[in-house]
Amino acid sequence: MTDAPMKLTVVGAETPVWRKRLTSVVSHGLLIGASILMLYPLLWMLAASFRPENEIFTSASIIPTSWSLDAYFRGWHGLRTSFSVFFTNSFIVSIFSVIGNVFACSLAAFAFARLEFRGRRMWFALMLMTLMLPYQVTLIPQYVLFRQLGWVDTFLPLIVPKFLAADAFFIFLMVRFFRGIPRELDEAAMMDGAGPWRIYWKIMLPLSTPVLATAAIFTFIWTWDDFFGPLIYLNKMSDYTVMLGLRTFTDSTGMSDYGGLFAMSVLSIVPIFLFFLIFQRLLIEGIATTGMKR
């Protein structure tokens, strides 16, 4: 506000320069202090993962006195099954979830945003209502269903729902984006004889890369982070995702090998952190425009 040119000069209304400087220094001080306070635990965990085991609990500093990768090697093979298996599983589940979510949700979103059919409003309203639904309400029958299909101890219960657009949030996100694309483009294509599929595939999708990328990244992160789904559907250690591996670590050796536990915890958030570094602008805009939960 203060740097906007004043059109009218009111006597005495101009804040003195020293006061502006002071407020600026105080604000930055507060923000920097808050940032350090918030990031300290993360940096401390990172430092702890590089420390010799005996130093982890004696030091609150975020700069290790000596660096060692021991904890990473110990942690990687800290359980009966190595973390390479868990990471592979997590990547498989996350990547298929991304494909399923982007494809199925964009199909549904295209129908809601661009096609005219009877019942559209009703289905759209129902879709919005599922956004509010706590997953616990469908949890047990879904479990019974997947169990009868013989899908327990496979990745299918984690992946197939994504191909059925079960996460309505992303439909909502895409509908909002699709509606912003000028209709003239569809109409022009229609004049040239393009059907709905071609319009979806050749016009909508190519023009929607920002929202598709946002949906893909969030799906990846949320699937990667997901703990509850793997917890109930995966029982064999060879099927575990990274999050389940970490949890097993805390139950067994974790109590004695904090270094290994921290090292694996750090590795488990590396993929999320990379997405954050590369795509933070996209993520933040995605949240700002749609009000995402996390």
Next chain:
Amino acid sequence: MTARSLDTGAPTGERAAAPSPWKRIWQQDAPGYLFLLPWFIGFFGLTLGPMISSLYLSFNHFDLLTPPRWAGVDNYVRMFTNDPKFAASMRVTMFFVVFSVPLKLAFALGVALLLNRGMKGLTLYRSLFYLPSLLGASVAIAILWRQIFAADGLVNKFLSIFGIIGPSWISNPNYSLWTLIVLSIWQFGSPMIIFLAGLRQIPQDMYEAASLDGASKWRQFWKITLPLLTPVVFFNAIIQTIEAFKSFTPAFIISGGTGNPINSTLFYTLYLYQEAFGFFRMGYASALAWVLLALVALFTAFSFLTSKYWVHYDD
């Protein structure tokens, strides 16, 4: 011409004279329903169908191995009259919601206001504050939290600088839930971003006019910023409350799946998980799920009904 089915917003009056109804359905409605096909399968097979059968199961005893046995309202009666763990989990969840959501939103709004003063480095701060939101749901962070608040953890190390010997926050029932509330507040980044977006929508000339009239910054906040921001506050409050009701992973990891000490972190979702997958009381767990749904629905309905008294919508 299937392209007819595209909603062009143009008048459809010039539709060809009475083609057979089947042909019309095919041309008009089929593309929409075909595009929605995956969602329909999901909606009926994974949402609506399971909802109905979970409602049915909530009136049964069901252990997954033998067929459900009709129980009438037994599950619900037991819940409200004879289940101390249900009562405990309800208390814990309510306490968590009531304290974590307002505090988180207050932090989010406070920092957003500070950042909105046209600070240099806005994007950097915004990203830094957002990072915990993105990582917060991870098991790794819950593990870290358990360590930070342990007897020999990071928090007590800092306190010892001032000569204070802190308790083991995690294993003390007076504090254990607070560690989870702090974890939730730590993730204020995403509501903060939504507040920032909302603050940008407020026209600057309103502030200029107000300061010409001699209104103080404080008055401007209460008379302009806050009223115009109420739709965003409302939105954030609903989303965060529903999320708080559904919170599971941190409590599970920090308490090792038990909800201890003395049920002080027994989140409702954690109790439901124990009943369903620990004791295989699937009927009872379904009843718990429906009570949760009723709770969330009541809360949402209540918010929307009261919103007209405090949420300011543009005309």
